[in-house]
Amino acid sequence: MSRTAPTGTPLGDAFHVYDTTLRDGAQREGISYSVADKLAVARHLDALGVGFIEGGWPGALPKDTEFFARAAAGELQLRHAALVAFGATRKAGVRTEDDPQVRALLASEARVVTLVAKSDRRHIERALRTDVVENCAMVADTVALLRAEGRRVFLDAEHFFDGFQFDPDTALRVLDAAMTAGADVAVLCDTNGGMLPLRLAEIVGEVADLTGFRLGIHCQDDTGCAVANSVAAVQAGASHVQCTANGYGERAGNADLFAVVGNLVTKLDMPVLPDGAFAELTRTSHALAEIANIAPDTHQAYVGASAFAHKAGLHASAIKVDPELYNHMDPTVVGNGQRVLVTEMAGRASVELKGIEFGLDLAGHPAAVSSVVATVKEREANGWSFEAAEASLELLMRSAMDPESAPVPPFTLESYRVIVERRADGEVIAEATVKMVVDGRRVIATEEGNGPVNALDAALRAALSPSCPWLDGVELSDYKVRILNPRRGSGHGTDAVTRVLVESTEHGGDRAGSWTTVGVHGNVVEASWLALVDALTFASMRQRAPLTAVR
Missing domain, CATH: 3.20.20.70 (Aldolase class I)
Known part of the structure; x- marks a missing residue:
C-alpha cells in the first residue's frame, strides 16, 4: 500500500x-x-x-x-x-x-x-x-x-x-x-x-x-x-x-x-x-527556492516536479491499472502530483494517461492513440522532445483526436523573412517581415528586434494584434536553444539540427498561466518559428476555451 x-x-x-x-x-x-x-x-x-x-x-x-x-x-x-x-x-x-x-x-x-x-x-x-x-x-x-x-x-x-x-x-x-x-x-x-x-x-x-x-x-x-x-x-x-x-x-x-x-x-x-502541514511541503520548498533565487531542483525527492514523473511505457501501463504500483506514496500527500511523460519510450497507456491530464479522453480513440505514439517516436528520433513542451504535445493530441476541429494558428502564413544588420557603430539589429492572411485580409508587418526571434515575435504581434487583442497579455517569457548532434551516418557536422523551446506566459486575470512549445529544424530561425506558431496556436485555443478548462 x-x-x-x-x-x-x-x-x-x-x-x-x-x-x-x-x-x-x-x-x-x-x-x-x-x-x-x-x-x-x-x-x-x-x-x-x-x-x-x-x-x-x-x-x-x-x-x-x-x-x-x-x-x-x-x-x-x-x-x-x-x-x-x-x-x-x-x-x-x-x-x-x-x-x-x-x-x-x-x-x-x-x-x-x-x-x-x-x-x-x-x-x-x-x-x-x-x-x-x-x-x-x-x-x-x-x-x-x-x-x-x-x-x-x-x-x-x-x-x-x-x-x-x-x-x-x-x-x-x-x-x-x-x-x-x-x-x-x-x-x-x-x-x-x-x-x-x-x-x-x-x-x-x-x-x-x-x-x-x-x-x-x-x-x-x-x-x-x-x-x-x-x-x-x-x-x-x-x-x-x-x-x-x-x-x-x-x-x-x-x-x-x-x-x-x-x-x-x-x-x-x-x-x-x-496536522495539515505535510501537504504544504512542495509549496514551501518552491517558495523558499524563489526567495533564494535558485531554480527548484526538479528531481528533488518528494517535492521535485519530476519526483512522481513516469517516462517508461511499462510504468504507465501499470499506473493506468493502479497508481500505487509505481509510486512509493501518494504524491498529493506532500502537495505534489503524478505526471506521465510522453516520449519515444511511451506506449499507448502513457498517451492515454497524459490525455487525461489535458482533459482529453483518448481511450475511445484507439487510432488517435496509435497516431500520437507513432508521431512522437518519429519526431523524437529527429530531435524533437515533448517532455518540456507539453503545449505542443497537447496540440498534437487534439489534432489526432479530431482533425476537423484541430486547433489552428490565428493566421495563414504566406511568407516570412528575417535579416540581420551590423551597423558601423557595432550595433546589431534584426528585422523581420511577415506576410499572412488574418481574418480573410492580407497583412504585411515589419518590425525590428535585438535578434531574429525577437524581431519575428514583434512582427507577428504587429500583424495579429488588431484581430487578437488578447495578445497584449501574452509574452514570450523564456527562450532556449540546443544544438543537437548530426544524424548518425551523415558524416558531417553541418547536418546538425536545432531544438528551440519557447515559454509563453499570460499575465493577470482568470486565464493567467504559462505553457511551453517546441520547434526543431536545421535552421535556428525556422525552429524558432515552429515553436512560436505552436505558442500562438495554444494561446488562441486558450482564449476560446471556457475559463474552467484553462490551465
Whole structure:
C-alpha cells in the first residue's frame, strides 16, 4: 500500500525538527539573503510547522544582528516555531560575562541558543590552541550563564563523529560538560560530511547507551548521505534533527528538510509536523527556492516536479491499472502530483494517461492513440522532445483526436523573412517581415528586434494584434536553444539540427498561466518559428476555451 501521512497528535517537544536554512543554508555559494528575505523565509518555515528556526549568528554578522532586532520588535510573529540564535562559547581565557559574543547572544532576545563547540581533540589543540580541560570549561561556563539568564540551550558538537573515532573520551567529555551545565540536547555534527549511514548509526547508538543524553543530529552532504545519515541517526535514537530547506548549505549542502521530514512521516510514521502541514511541503520548498533565487531542483525527492514523473511505457501501463504500483506514496500527500511523460519510450497507456491530464479522453480513440505514439517516436528520433513542451504535445493530441476541429494558428502564413544588420557603430539589429492572411485580409508587418526571434515575435504581434487583442497579455517569457548532434551516418557536422523551446506566459486575470512549445529544424530561425506558431496556436485555443478548462 502506498504510504500516506500518519494521523494523530504531533510529537511536539518529544521530537525536534530544527531548521538552519538562515545560518547554515545561507553559506551555500550563490545565496545572499537580505534581512527582508530572512524574515520571509522564517515565516514560511513557521507556517510549515517546524519546531525551531535558527535565525543566524547575532554579533558576528550585522544582517543577523538586525534580523533578531527586527524579530524582537514584532516583525516576526511565530505560531509554531521557536527562534534560535546561534553562536560560540566564550573564548579561551576570557570570562563568560565579558565575552562580546556571549553578550550578543543574550542581546538577541532569542529564547533558545545553539552553541557550537569543538569536540575533536585535534581541533581543540590546533584550531583553538587550547587544551581539553579549558575547552570543556568554555562549554560549561557558557551554558551555565545562558541557563541562568533563562535561555534554553542546545550544543552543536562540531566534528563529533571524526573526533569520536579519533579520541572518544574527549568527544564525550565535551558532551558531558554541556549537559551537566544544563544544555537540553547534545547535537552530534558530521561537520565534514564524511560519514556513511551504518557507521554513523552505530556511533549514535553507542553514545546514547553510554550517556543517556538527549541527542540530535546535524549532517553535511559531502558523501551524498546527509538525508540517509539523518534518518539513520533518528532510528538509532536521536530525537532532534537539523536540516536546511532544499538541502542548501556549504560545499555539497546539508540534509534536505523536505526529504528528511518526508521520510520520517511516511516511512517511520512519525507525525513531526502539525496536522495539515505535510501537504504544504512542495509549496514551501518552491517558495523558499524563489526567495533564494535558485531554480527548484526538479528531481528533488518528494517535492521535485519530476519526483512522481513516469517516462517508461511499462510504468504507465501499470499506473493506468493502479497508481500505487509505481509510486512509493501518494504524491498529493506532500502537495505534489503524478505526471506521465510522453516520449519515444511511451506506449499507448502513457498517451492515454497524459490525455487525461489535458482533459482529453483518448481511450475511445484507439487510432488517435496509435497516431500520437507513432508521431512522437518519429519526431523524437529527429530531435524533437515533448517532455518540456507539453503545449505542443497537447496540440498534437487534439489534432489526432479530431482533425476537423484541430486547433489552428490565428493566421495563414504566406511568407516570412528575417535579416540581420551590423551597423558601423557595432550595433546589431534584426528585422523581420511577415506576410499572412488574418481574418480573410492580407497583412504585411515589419518590425525590428535585438535578434531574429525577437524581431519575428514583434512582427507577428504587429500583424495579429488588431484581430487578437488578447495578445497584449501574452509574452514570450523564456527562450532556449540546443544544438543537437548530426544524424548518425551523415558524416558531417553541418547536418546538425536545432531544438528551440519557447515559454509563453499570460499575465493577470482568470486565464493567467504559462505553457511551453517546441520547434526543431536545421535552421535556428525556422525552429524558432515552429515553436512560436505552436505558442500562438495554444494561446488562441486558450482564449476560446471556457475559463474552467484553462490551465
